[in-house]
Amino acid sequence: MPSALPDGDPAPPDGALPGPALASLGERPFGLYVHVPFCRVRCGYCDFNTYTASELGGGASRASYADDAVEEIRLARKVLGERGVPVSTVFFGGGTPTILPPQDLTRIVAVVDEEFGLADGAEVTTESNPDSVGPAELAVLREGGINRISFGMQSAVPHVLEVLDRTHDPRRVPDVVAWAREAGFDEVSLDLIYGTPGESLEDWRASLDSALASAPDHLSAYALIVEEGTALARRMRRGEVPVPDDDDLADKYLLADEVLEQAGLGWYEVSNWARSDTTRCAHNELYWTGADWWGVGPGAHSHVGGVRWWNVKHPAAYASRLAEGVSPAHGREVLDAETRRVEDVLLRVRLREGVPVGVLDEAGRAALPAQVADGVVSAEALARERVVLTLRGRLLADAVVRALLP
Numbered sequence: 001m002p003s004a005l006p007d008g009d010p011a012p013p014d015g016a017l018p019g020p021a022l023a024s025l026g027e028r029p030f031g032l033y034v035h036v037p038f039c040r041v042r043c044g045y046c047d048f049n050t051y052t053a054s055e056l057g058g059g060a061s062r063a064s065y066a067d068d069a070v071e072e073i074r075l076a077r078k079v080l081g082e083r084g085v086p087v088s089t090v091f092f093g094g095g096t097p098t099i100l101p102p103q104d105l106t107r108i109v110a111v112v113d114e115e116f117g118l119a120d121g122a123e124v125t126t127e128s129n130p131d132s133v134g135p136a137e138l139a140v141l142r143e144g145g146i147n148r149i150s151f152g153m154q155s156a157v158p159h160v161l162e163v164l165d166r167t168h169d170p171r172r173v174p175d176v177v178a179w180a181r182e183a184g185f186d187e188v189s190l191d192l193i194y195g196t197p198g199e200s201l202e203d204w205r206a207s208l209d210s211a212l213a214s215a216p217d218h219l220s221a222y223a224l225i226v227e228e229g230t231a232l233a234r235r236m237r238r239g240e241v242p243v244p245d246d247d248d249l250a251d252k253y254l255l256a257d258e259v260l261e262q263a264g265l266g267w268y269e270v271s272n273w274a275r276s277d278t279t280r281c282a283h284n285e286l287y288w289t290g291a292d293w294w295g296v297g298p299g300a301h302s303h304v305g306g307v308r309w310w311n312v313k314h315p316a317a318y319a320s321r322l323a324e325g326v327s328p329a330h331g332r333e334v335l336d337a338e339t340r341r342v343e344d345v346l347l348r349v350r351l352r353e354g355v356p357v358g359v360l361d362e363a364g365r366a367a368l369p370a371q372v373a374d375g376v377v378s379a380e381a382l383a384r385e386r387v388v389l390t391l392r393g394r395l396l397a398d399a400v401v402r403a404l405l406p
Contacts, residue, residue, distance in 0.1 A: 008331035011309050015079045015327030018334065021305030025080060028291040031089035031283050032076075032112055034069055035297030036097040037315055038062050040132075043165040045193075047227035049299035049313055050095040056315065064319065066104035069296050070111045071322040076294045077115040079327075080304070086119040087112055089283035089293075092126040092146075102137045106144020113145070123148055123187075123282040130176045131168040138176075138183040149180050150189040150218075150281075156210035157203045160196045163241065165231070170210070177214040187279050189218035194252040196224050197241035204252045208259045217279040219265055220272050221256045223249045250395050257391065270350045270394050288347045290340065298328075306335045346401055354381055354388030364404040376400050 039050045090112055092105055109124055118124070125148040126141065133141075141149070155161050156170045173190070180188050190211045194204050211219060224244055226233050235241050257267060265273035269288065274280045286293050295302040298318040301310045309332030312318050321328045335343070341359060348355035357365060368387065371377040376393035377400065378386075393400050 008310070008333045011327060011329035011332045013326050015075060015329050017079060017304060017307055021307040021334075022081060022083075024305045025083055025292065026085050029088045029282075029286055030085045030116075030291070031091065031286045031293040032073070032087055032116075033283070033293055033295045033297075033300060033302075034090065034092045034097070034108060035295065035300040036065070036092060036094040036100060037298050038065070038099050039094065039096050040099060041165065041167055042231075045164055045224060045226065045230055045232045047230055048095065051315065061319075062100060065100065065315070066107055068315075068319050068322050069108050072296045072328060073108070073111050073115055075322075075327060076296070080294075084117070085292075086117045086122075088119045088122055089286060090118075090122065090124045091283040094127055096129050096132055097126045098128040098132040098137065098141075102133075102140035102144065105141060105146065109145045118145070125150060125189075125281070125283060127152065127191075128176075129168055130172045133176060133179075135179045135182065138179050138185070142180075142183040142185055147185060148187040148189070149185050150191060150220075151176055151180075153190045153207075153211060154193045155196065155199070155203070156207040157199065160199045160203055160207070163196050163198055163232075164193065173210070174214050177216065187217040188214075189220065189281070190214065190216045192219065192221045192256075193224050194221060194256065195244040195249045197236075197244070201248075201251060201255065205255060205259070208256060212259070212263045212265075216265075216275075218272070218274045218281060219260060221253070221260075222271050223253070253395060254391070257394075266352075267394070268352045270389070270397055288351055290344055290347070302329075306340060308333050308335060342405055345405055349387060349389065349401060349404065350397060352388070354378075354386045357382070357385045357387060360387070360404055363406045367403045367406065371400060371403055 037050050039052055042050070042052055090109060097105060105126060112118065124146045126146050127150045129152050151173065153173050154164055154166055158170065161170060177188055192207055192211060226236060226244065236243050260273045265275055267273050268280050272281065292304045293302060294304070295311065297311065298315045299311055299313045301308065309329045311328040312321060312330045318328045344359055345355055368377060368382060372379045372382060376390055376396050378388040378390050381388035387404070389397060389400060
């Protein structure tokens with residue numbers, strides 16, 4: 001959840017949505033994202049809207065946060081009306097969701113089910129740091145309806161974790177995965193970061209091997225992005241650590257894809273691999289395919305029927321608005337057809353299924369032969385009227401998008 005809020009029009013105090021947005025509600029999958037904006041420490045690379053205890057200030061509390069989230073869920077039900085919109089996915093992100101008592105998270109799940117109803121087979125995920133849960137907490141989470149967990153492993157190499165300011169012991173990762181299995185979680189995912197200053201290719205291979213030793217159902221591998229304003233960016237500006245190298249990042253991506261494919265994890269989005277189609281992250285697929293979701297929490301973003309809005313950023317302002325009976329939405333924008341088309345290309349082209357050729361405009365279609373010739377778009381898929389990235393294309397995805405959206 002990025003910390004900066006975009007520009008936009010003011011959101012109405014009651015959170016009401018335009019009639020056309022509501023008219024299409026239920027035609028696409030619907031999910032809820034719940035942002036938990038708390039962490040024990042701030043990682044040096046993190047630019048998310050999160051707060052440690054010392055940063056939080058007055059007017060906001062971890063202890064009352066679940067109550068605030070419940071109020072917004074009930075507001076969502078009022079705004080969306082009486083139409084049946086069963087929730088197909090719930091995702092607790094952060095921050096560190098499991099910094100809250102597990103009963104807080106399961107109560108939120110129960111309220112989602114009470115207000116909307118959970119669809120059959122709904123995917124309910126929480127992110128977690130390896131050092132923020134133990135067997136008892138995991139058992140409560142699973143009993144309370146959370147069936148998927150994603151652990152922020154990041155690396156198995158201590159000196160890499162130190163640069164990232166991660167506090168967990170990498171030796172704990174196999175333990176928490178085993179405890180999650182024992183608690184009955186349907187799916188376990190691991191998140192990794194590559195390209196940290198000082199990380200060698202051998203370090204990265206060690207992290208991949210360590211992650212695979214726990215037999216995850218899903219794995220995400222993200223290149224380190226150094227955001228302005230972070231502690232890591234300041235260290236790089238002072239010359240204390242080197243800036244990530246594009247060739248190094250490419251080598252590590254290629255190694256990840258090779259190792260993960262050999263282990264039975266196939267790519268389905270540029271930065272995500274799953275053991276089967278059933279273990280893909282269904283919630284993230286809502287974002288990538290332009291479905292509908294309501295984002296609960298400070299700074300959370302939502303999208304319903306072509307209307308996108310975002311909440312006030314600080315937990316104190318968020319809690320205050322809900323206490324006053326006012327929507328926490330800060331701003332919003334109504335997306336026109338061309339904006340939605342462009343975003344569809346931007347996101348779907350990163351998926352294994354790619355994007356239909358028909359979504360491209362004339363200039364985008366005219367650019368396809370050169371993209372095939374350059375080896376970044378699959379000729380075989382193009383024969384089926386789909387634009388699908390090759391492995392080389394995944395390395396150059398941003399450049400491909402620029403070519404398809406001239």
